[in-house]
Amino acid sequence: QLQLQESGPGLVKPSETLSLTCSVSGGSISSSSYYWGWVRQPPGKGLEWIGSLSYSGSTHYNPSLESRVTISVDTSKRQFSLKLSSVTAADSAVYFCALQGVASYAFDVWGQGTMVTVSS
Amino acid sequence: EIVMTQSPATLSVSPGERATLSCRASQSVSTNLAWYQQKPGQAPRLLIYGASSRATDIPARFSGSGSGTEFTLTISSLQSEDFAVYYCQQYYNWPPLTFGPGTKVDVK
Numbered sequence: 001q002l003q004l005q006e007s008g009p010g011l012v013k014p015s016e017t018l019s020l021t022c023s024v025s026g027g028s029i030s031s032s033s034y035y036w037g038w039v040r041q042p043p044g045k046g047l048e049w050i051g052s053l054s055y056s057g058s059t060h061y062n063p064s065l066e067s068r069v070t071i072s073v074d075t076s077k078r079q080f081s082l083k084l085s086s087v088t089a090a091d092s093a094v095y096f097c098a099l100q101g102v103a104s105y106a107f108d109v110w111g112q113g114t115m116v117t118v119s120s
Numbered sequence: 121e122i123v124m125t126q127s128p129a130t131l132s133v134s135p136g137e138r139a140t141l142s143c144r145a146s147q148s149v150s151t152n153l154a155w156y157q158q159k160p161g162q163a164p165r166l167l168i169y170g171a172s173s174r175a176t177d178i179p180a181r182f183s184g185s186g187s188g189t190e191f192t193l194t195i196s197s198l199q200s201e202d203f204a205v206y207y208c209q210q211y212y213n214w215p216p217l218t219f220g221p222g223t224k225v226d227v228k
Binding site: 039046047048049051052060061062063064096098100101104105106107108110111112113 | 121154156162163164165166169173175176207209214216217218219220221
């Protein structure tokens with residue numbers, strides 16, 4: 001059974017780049033059955049989709065973040081990554097990596113989430 | 121962008137009672153709708169996809185219905201572990217994928 005685990009700095013300075021990695025275990029990261037996605041949740045608020053990457057390399061980003069977001073995959077390390085540039089306090093949130101099944105495009109496997117705070 | 125709304129914001133229910141949660145889309149999403157459950161400090165868990173199909177290992181007391189713009193999640197008999205926040209999400213027309221603001225189900 002596929003499992004996901006986020007990792008990365010818990011504190012990022014304003015204007016810098018937030019970088020997170022999602023490690024995949026229990027299955028193939030090269031599967032064509034999934035999109036690899038990121039979702040965030042500011043403290044006490046709802047869920048916001050950031051973007052998704054398919055095995056074929058196609059990416060889809062939330063238009064509200066598209067100019068600042070990059071999602072990539074490193075199959076040799078069994079990881080996929082999120083980079084969000086020029087962060088502000090509004091980017092402080094719990095960041096989840098998640099698998100989006102291509103059969104339904106719902107997120108059916110989630111990491112536990114990692115809190116990132118943007119502060120000087 | 122398809123905007124998702126949910127009602128009510130908070131639903132107070134006694135254990136053993138039925139809970140009915142609503143989700144509305146700003147335009148038709150056909151049946152391309154999912155429901156998630158989230159407990160404090162945890163990741164969301166997929167409950168329902170395709171508007172009415174239960175995800176793996178989801179108890180039968182959870183059921184989804186609807187199509188187009190109006191959807192319902194029903195919990196037939198609330199158990200203690202069901203008190204949580206529930207989100208709907210459309211995947212009909214993306215990007216962006218969009219979530220509703222959530223309905224909190226708490227103890228009456």
